[in-house]
Amino acid sequence: MHQTTSTGSSRRMMTAMFLPLFASLLSISIVNVALPAIEESLEASSADLQWVLSGYALAFGMALVPAGRAGDIWGRRRLFLIGVVVFGLASLGAALAMSPLVLNTARVFMGFAAGILTPQVIGMIQQLFSGPARGRAYGMMGTVIGVAVAAGPALGGLIIDTTAADVGWRMTFLINVPVTVAALIGILLWLPKPQDDDAAAEPATTDAGPDAASTGSTGTEPHGLQRLDPLGVVLLSLAVLLLMLPFIQFRSLLGGLFAVAGLLMLGIWALWERRLGRRHESAPMVNLKLFALPSYTLNSMVLGLYFAGMPAIWAVVAVYVQQGQGRGALIAGLVTLPSAVMVMLLSSRVGKAVESKGPRILVAGTITAVAAMLLLSGTAALMATPYGSIWLMAAALGVVGISQALIIPSAQTLSMHDVPEEMAGAAGGVAQTVQRVFTAIGIAVVTGIYFSVTAEQGHQSGIVIATLVIAGLMLSSVAAAIFAAKRAALSAAG
Known part of the structure; x- marks a missing residue:
């Protein structure tokens, strides 16, 4: 069910959807510059600080698929409201925390809430928009993602550098509260009411009959909690936990064993979903027929490979500017602003063009990502000469923003094009x-290389090598984008 909406109505709906998404993504990047202040204020250990980051990431990753499925079943607007409320309350709890334990508990709830609300945004875009309007919505979503990630360090640095030590880091969490309040008002006023939202849920069917036979399903449709596939939720959540832990916490032999166990658990989950799918098409949490859609699988892989390398650059640049160059948190944040500006300027335009030029835009974006990393590596190397400047590095990060504006809206739109x-x-x-x-994998690999090289040769060599490693990782996204574009061309010709 696609809603027919005016331009003004579309903008209001996107505002309601993207405000909490912006806050949830901002909470990933803004906290990086707040860690030293948290350490001093709460007398936190290095393990405590690690969990400020990893607790959020783990809860976020584990909640995404079950929450997306729950929204499909019970109404995306309801799940979105729940996620926004929990995120706002958890942010308030983090801002008021008086111990590392309370802070990290609040961060876990923030991550869980972010994992609830994020897939609802994608589901509601599919539900409420179609054709070029959908591309524009995903373009705006790309803008929100890029600005939140790139502007987070600048905003965090500004807050930390202009407030008292015990106040600044709390403000980085507290700013989420008015944002979520504004989002709640927008959701209640502008998004479809629950009865409309339910119309997007899966249609009810009766016992197996001709219709079931035509879809390859047998048996009866599950009801109640069974529709969420509780065992599938547990198996996939454990798989995600075991796969992410080695890269954000246990970088050791034990972590390797966790990763192997995670892959095995993922295999068991896939077998379980396949078995449920044979009983009834709507029984599994994720219908594995989804992966038979080339547009979904290939374009999602392009986006995944891009995220395997590019997000790590923000962590590396933040460390390099502050520790390698001795600059403050605000300067470290300002260096990332050109990227945010380019994303703001380009993402919506890219979204409008995806319908006609999507595959070509995606290929161009991945190639630009490689070029951006090579350019950043060159400007980083110049820092050892009189011609170097961190503002040249900032300009190179602007090219990163261009790649992000080209890739995220196009890959997101193309991947969801054929999804029911x-x-x-x-x-x-x-x-x-x-x-x-x-x-998580990319950040662990790139930062590990950066710190290893830095320990031996200094920050200068560390940043150069790290950017070259990311450029190499980005080549895989180029190959995937070219393959996806050729497959799309063949499908169009056929």
């Missing part, structure tokens, strides 16, 4: 989970 509306939330959850896992 009733599977949109689960499909969005799967894609987002892949991105979270790949991001």
